Amino acid sequence: MAQDDVPAELGRLWRLPAAAPVGRPAELGIDRIVGAAVAVADREGLSGVSLAKVAKELGYTAMSLYRHVGSKDELLVLMGDAAEGTPPESGPAPGDWREGTRQWAFALRERFVRHPWLADLPVSGPPSGPNAVAWLDAGLRALRGTGLGWGDKVGIVSVLSGYVRTMSSMARQMEEGRRGTGLDQAQVERDYGRSLARLVDPERFPDAAALFASDVFEAPAEQPAAGAEDPDFAFGLELVLDGVAAAIAAAKAPPARPTS
Helix, strand or coil: CCHHHCCHHHHHHCCCCCCCCCCCCCCCCHHHHHHHHHHHHHHHCHHHCCHHHHHHHHCCCHHHHHCCCCCHHHHHHHHHHHHHCCCCCCCCCCCCHHHHHHHHHHHHHHHHHHCHHHHHCCCCCCCCCHHHHHHHHHHHHHCHHHCCCHHHHHHHHHHHHHHHHHHHHHHHHHHHHHCCCCCCHHHHHHHHHHHHHHHCCCCCCHHHHHHHHCCCCCCCCCCCCCCCCCHHHHHHHHHHHHHHHHHHHHHHCCCCCCCC
16 A cells, blocks of 8 residues: 555655655654654653654754654654564463453553653544554454443543553653652552641541551552552453453343333
8 A cells, every 4th residue: 555545644654665855864754753853752751752852962953853653642652652562472372361451451551660750641533553553453352252342442442542551651750759859659559648637637538547547548559569460450441351351241141022
């Protein structure tokens, strides 16, 4: 398929061949531009990315980049697809939808940990790049034997990816909030619980007051080692998967008999 058959931005996202415009530097291409942009984002965050800065990284002018990338918005889409990469090929035995979706979610979260700025990317539409479609395909494949319809399966993949994105963003923001305080997460939770215990009025907030009077913040769960599964993420993920299990059970249940 030639790029003329699809919108230009989509053609560049899928790296479809296109005629090189006059004056295009032969050694500069989309992959080099996107690679440099991802490196800037990894180093400085998404706010540090601009066409001018990326061009400077590569030793070109910003105008040179516009011959390959139509706008900064397009560059962000290209960066997101590149940083997500492709999902792992290995997985559980066919039919084990829960383990399949669990592995899918943790694998996607690993990409967000590797590139924290992914959670800051604007959501401009449904998956459209080759890597984004690969993740969609892998998620659908994990749900293949559930008996659910396409709409339900797409909805589940969307909910799971949204959960990964939100939890990754929260974890990064909390880490940034601790930065410079010299406190670890356990100390932050302990100080939070003690402070709120003094502030929360049991008459006004009875259940919240009971929470802060408990020892839940005094002895938080042991923090995982680097690279280990995040217990908070895992807990929420299992709740989401419980909902998926209920949807699967409902889809397989025989229709209710009408009452006379």
